[in-house]
Amino acid sequence: MTNAVEQESIKVIVFQLADKEYAIPVSHVQGIEKLMHITRVPKTAKYVKGVINLRGVVTPIVDLRERFELPISEHEETTRIIIISLEDMEVGFVVDSANDVIDIPASAIEPQPEVVGSLEEEFISGVAKVEKRLLILLHLEKVLNPLK
Amino acid sequence: MEVNQYLEMFIEESKEHLQACSEHLLELEKNPDDLAIVGEIFRSAHTLKGMSATMGFEDLADLTHKMENVLDAIRNEKIHVTPEILDVVFESVDHLEEMVMDIANGGDGKRDVSSTVAQLKRIELGEEAIPEVVATIAAPVVESVLEYDSFEQTVITQSAEQGFNAFEISVTLREDCLLKAARVFMVFEILEKDGDVIKSSPSVEKLEDEQFDQQFYVAFVTKTSAEDMQKKLMKVSEVDEVIVTVIDQRKFSEKEFEAHQEVAATVTAVAEVAAIPTDTPTAKAEPVAKPVKEATPAKTDKNHAPVGNKTIRVNIERLDILMNLFEELVIDRGRLQSISTEVNHGELNETVERMSRVMGDLQTIILTMRMVPVETVFNRFPKMIRQLSRDLNKKINLEIIGAETELDRTVIDEIGDPLVHLIRNSVDHGIENPTARRAKGKPEEGTVVLRAYHSGNYVFIEIEDDGAGINREKVLAKAISKGIVTQEQSYSMSDKQINELILASGFSTADVISDVSGRGVGLDVVKTTIESLGGNISIESTQDVGSIFSIQLPLTLSIISVMLVEIEKEIYAIPLSSIIETSIIRSSEIMNAHNQKVIDFRGKVVPLVFLEEIFEVPRQEHQDEEFHSVVIVRKGEKLAGLVVDSFIGQQEIVLKSLGNYLTNIFAISGATILGNGKVALIVDCNALIK
Numbered sequence: 001m002t003n004a005v006e007q008e009s010i011k012v013i014v015f016q017l018a019d020k021e022y023a024i025p026v027s028h029v030q031g032i033e034k035l036m037h038i039t040r041v042p043k044t045a046k047y048v049k050g051v052i053n054l055r056g057v058v059t060p061i062v063d064l065r066e067r068f069e070l071p072i073s074e075h076e077e078t079t080r081i082i083i084i085s086l087e088d089m090e091v092g093f094v095v096d097s098a099n100d101v102i103d104i105p106a107s108a109i110e111p112q113p114e115v116v117g118s119l120e121e122e123f124i125s126g127v128a129k130v131e132k133r134l135l136i137l138l139h140l141e142k143v144l145n146p147l148k
Numbered sequence: 149m150e151v152n153q154y155l156e157m158f159i160e161e162s163k164e165h166l167q168a169c170s171e172h173l174l175e176l177e178k179n180p181d182d183l184a185i186v187g188e189i190f191r192s193a194h195t196l197k198g199m200s201a202t203m204g205f206e207d208l209a210d211l212t213h214k215m216e217n218v219l220d221a222i223r224n225e226k227i228h229v230t231p232e233i234l235d236v237v238f239e240s241v242d243h244l245e246e247m248v249m250d251i252a253n254g255g256d257g258k259r260d261v262s263s264t265v266a267q268l269k270r271i272e273l274g275e276e277a278i279p280e281v282v283a284t285i286a287a288p289v290v291e292s293v294l295e296y297d298s299f300e301q302t303v304i305t306q307s308a309e310q311g312f313n314a315f316e317i318s319v320t321l322r323e324d325c326l327l328k329a330a331r332v333f334m335v336f337e338i339l340e341k342d343g344d345v346i347k348s349s350p351s352v353e354k355l356e357d358e359q360f361d362q363q364f365y366v367a368f369v370t371k372t373s374a375e376d377m378q379k380k381l382m383k384v385s386e387v388d389e390v391i392v393t394v395i396d397q398r399k400f401s402e403k404e405f406e407a408h409q410e411v412a413a414t415v416t417a418v419a420e421v422a423a424i425p426t427d428t429p430t431a432k433a434e435p436v437a438k439p440v441k442e443a444t445p446a447k448t449d450k451n452h453a454p455v456g457n458k459t460i461r462v463n464i465e466r467l468d469i470l471m472n473l474f475e476e477l478v479i480d481r482g483r484l485q486s487i488s489t490e491v492n493h494g495e496l497n498e499t500v501e502r503m504s505r506v507m508g509d510l511q512t513i514i515l516t517m518r519m520v521p522v523e524t525v526f527n528r529f530p531k532m533i534r535q536l537s538r539d540l541n542k543k544i545n546l547e548i549i550g551a552e553t554e555l556d557r558t559v560i561d562e563i564g565d566p567l568v569h570l571i572r573n574s575v576d577h578g579i580e581n582p583t584a585r586r587a588k589g590k591p592e593e594g595t596v597v598l599r600a601y602h603s604g605n606y607v608f609i610e611i612e613d614d615g616a617g618i619n620r621e622k623v624l625a626k627a628i629s630k631g632i633v634t635q636e637q638s639y640s641m642s643d644k645q646i647n648e649l650i651l652a653s654g655f656s657t658a659d660v661i662s663d664v665s666g667r668g669v670g671l672d673v674v675k676t677t678i679e680s681l682g683g684n685i686s687i688e689s690t691q692d693v694g695s696i697f698s699i700q701l702p703l704t705l706s707i708i709s710v711m712l713v714e715i716e717k718e719i720y721a722i723p724l725s726s727i728i729e730t731s732i733i734r735s736s737e738i739m740n741a742h743n744q745k746v747i748d749f750r751g752k753v754v755p756l757v758f759l760e761e762i763f764e765v766p767r768q769e770h771q772d773e774e775f776h777s778v779v780i781v782r783k784g785e786k787l788a789g790l791v792v793d794s795f796i797g798q799q800e801i802v803l804k805s806l807g808n809y810l811t812n813i814f815a816i817s818g819a820t821i822l823g824n825g826k827v828a829l830i831v832d833c834n835a836l837i838k
Contacts, residue, residue, distance in 0.1 A: 039827040040718065041806070042763035051806060051819060051827050056476055058804045058827055089809045092246045099290045144809065 010097060012098040013094075014135060015082060020069045022095075023104065023128065023135040028089065031085040032098050035075055054083065061092040068123065071124060086140050093143075104128045109137065155251075160461065161247045169241050173234060174530050180229035183222075189237075190219040196244070202350070202359060206256040214268040215240045221272055225532060232451065236267045238531070247801065268425045300346050300367070304395060307369040311826050312343065313394065315374060319381060320363045320389040327386075328358045334648055335366075343370025359672045362388070367395065383390055429430045463556065467518055471706060473804040474514050480824030481507055482799060493715055503508050511707060511800075519554035522600045522609065526551045529598060531572060536575045543582055543593040543618040544575060553600040555607050559701055562681055563609070566674040570697050571596065573671065578615030578695055588692060590614065602703075606683075609699045618689040620648050630655060647687040647695075651675040677836060682708075682723075682817075684784065706803055710777065710820070710830065712796035716765045719828045721801060721820055726833040728780045735774055749780060756789045756838050760814060783837040790836065803830065 013032070014024035016071035038050040038061050051058050061081060065072055078097035083090060109128045125139035169192045176185045200208035215237060221227045245260045249256040296304065301782070304314045317339075321331055332355045339345050348368040350360050362552035368450045370377065374392040381390040481504060486498040526548050537544040555563070579585075579594035585593055597612040620643065627633045627649045633641070648654065651671045678685050682702045689695035701706075703724065710721035731749075738745050738756065745756040756778070760767070778789040801820040806813065 029709060037826050039819075039829065041816065042765070042812060043808060048810065051810070051829075053821045053825055053827050056479065056821065058806055060807055060810045064756075090807055091809050131371070133418060 008106040009103040010106065011101060011103055012135070012137070013082065013098060014097040015080070015095040016101060017064055017068070017096050021133060021135050024082065024140065026101065028084050028086055028140060030085050032085060033081040035079045035081060035094070047132050052081070052092060054092070057090065057094050059090050060084065062113060063094040065094070070128060082140065086144060089144060091144060102130065104130055104135065154203065156463070158199055159248060161199065162196055165196045166241060166245050166248065168192045170531050173238060173241065174534065176229065176533070177234055180701070183225070184221055186223045188744055190223055192218060193219060194448045201361060202210065205247070205251060207259060208244065208257050209263070211243060211261050211265060214272070217272045218268050220687065227271065233271055236271060239453070240268060291597070296367070303346055304369065312369045312371055313374065315370065315377060315392045316395050317366045317368055317377065317381070318363060318391045319366065319387060321584055322386045322388045324361070325386040325464055328360070329356050331384055331386050332364070333357065335381060335387070338380050339366065339368055340382065341776070342372045342380070343368055390820055428615070452672050457470065467557070471514060471518065474511065475706065477507065478802050479821050479823070480521060483825070486823040515556070515707070518557045518833070520557050520560045521552050521554050522560065523551040525560055525567060526598060532571065533569065533575065533596065536572065540576065542579050543745060544579055545593050545595045547597045549596060549597065550600040553602060554700065555608060557705060558706070559681055562750065563678060563701065565678045567609070567611070569671065569674045571598070573611040574611055574615065574697070578613040578618050605678050607701045607703060609701065610696055612694065612696045614694040617691040617693055618693050619648065619691060620646055623649050624645070626655065644686070644688070647689050651685065683777065684834070686784070707800055708802050708803055709798060711777065712828065713777070713792040714794045715760050715763065715792050716767055718763070718765055719796065719822065719826070719827050722779055722828045722833065723830065724798065726781045726783065726789065728782050730779050733776050733778055735768045735776065747778070749787065751788065752787060753815065754780065754787045754789050758791045759831070760791070762836065775837055781833040781837070783834050786837050788833070789838045790831070
């Protein structure tokens, strides 16, 4: 690996979801909001919790726990909504908590290890080991695309 | 940098000039002998050439220049107008339009137009008897190259009264001239010794910066005669040609007449006196002067009609921002209103009420500011029809009525494509070919009428043709074969319902698929687009007599009046435009018919729709209430009763989209933000009535 690549790093937002840590590049994150009133939208996928009023913009909300088919938990004080912008979409992700912004050196990112099973596997673009922490990098396009 | 500043203006004006070109070309096609029209087109083309050269769009300038040459030859009666020539000119205008669009979209306006250019050249050369020599004399026709404002006009008329001659001088420098600015300076020096320069085109600053081709124009008053002036100026080296024409003061005296009638009286009197020197122009200018004069009257009435209108150009983006800010205000107003009802403080209530009223007025003004006449969409159709009728070998006359009807800009932006589709449909499937028409005893020329008008809170656009109409049997047979309706259903369908089948997806009755109107994917897209704009489309048709496609559109899209209703703890908004009335009914009034709950509403059987079930509202406990709140809504002539828990009230709301992630949600057309900051969904009544 060349020197230049080693120096490259990406800034990510780290959030928690059922004891695991996930990461999304800062460039896709519009902001982190506390939980607010969500208006249910009927006849949508189960993981679509509804829409919120994000400073005048109606923004859809996806519960990542339900999206990944993880056990559902009650929303708590630490629950956050991470507003993601991808192409021309703006969507909020409900996560257990969002705590960190860190730099991940490109060299620390590895492709997704071959594990059989869990649904979330297909939403993962890679994993990164940073100081004993294992961060799961999300593949946003796939998270936001409807399941086939 | 400087160029960027003018780019927008350039694009706007270019579009206007091109539009003017197309319009006049169409007119010319009808009266090929009217040289005044050619003059008009020439003028537009000329201005466009000048502007694009200044802006550095050479391809654009070049093509315009070629086109101008042809027009010039027509104007000087060297070429006779033929449909073939017009075709080429139309094609050039099309190319020019594309170029301008490209520039508007951030491109460089480059485009391969070599074939058109070659054709233009061929026309120009092919039919010209004495090409070179005549061309040089004819090219710098001075006809109204310079526009005079009222001040300049006064100066010219006054100096004429004092015995000065007013000339328009065209100076052409040699093509290999190196020191253009220096020559300009010398020319001006000579001029200023003998009289006064009133105006120049391009402006003096531009001339000094060498921002012109080879030619420039000067308006000049002097006591020296035209011949002398010309000789003096020809002495400047590297000057190729100088043409001195007397400024035709009658021309602007007529303009004046429209602007200020009082002044006109004196000016015309003066103009008559001044007309005497007009009869002694220079030898060279004389042959040219004639067509100029002939062209004059037409020009004056056309160009100066909108004199009284004081308008400014505002960037659309700014209007959008204004609208957005106003929408924020509307949301806050909602919040204030709910707070003031809670607090119930006299003065607060009064203030809020007054503010609401002022905001109502403000809203009207902002909305009307965003109104654009449908003309902006309609004006591309004459050309399209012309092209279509040629492609299809049909004779079609397009009539446009009510082009001044105004619609919200957002609607205008969206309505273009559906209209193109419908018109193509009328021309292709509606109007028969001349032989068929003759056989039916109709005039060979088919008529398509495009009509727009206001009615209530809606704008109607109708496309009417006197063509074949819709063949009921053919449509039904097709619909059944495509599985759109069943044989059984077809018996109970009204004519209107059958007509509307052609809007269903996967339907095309054309026996031969043509390039003109779609391949069965067309009309259903039209329907969806119109419905997404909150409008609807209906068809009336009589076989062999013709069809009318009628589109109903809301005046504005962004702020609508709704009725807020509550179901359990959820609030939904129902657009007032689809509500007929609200009512409270007893459980005992609900009847069952074919597994469908219905009520008797003023003698009509109206099906009930329980929103709670449609929207799968989670209920804490099931209630069996004695009374139900029902909102009677309609779609066209069909009614339905939406059952809700309770009515909250009427409110003005700002329509917001749900974004690009959530699309196509059943029976929800959008969302809005309520006074308490929460989001409420807007019910799409059209989807609930089948």
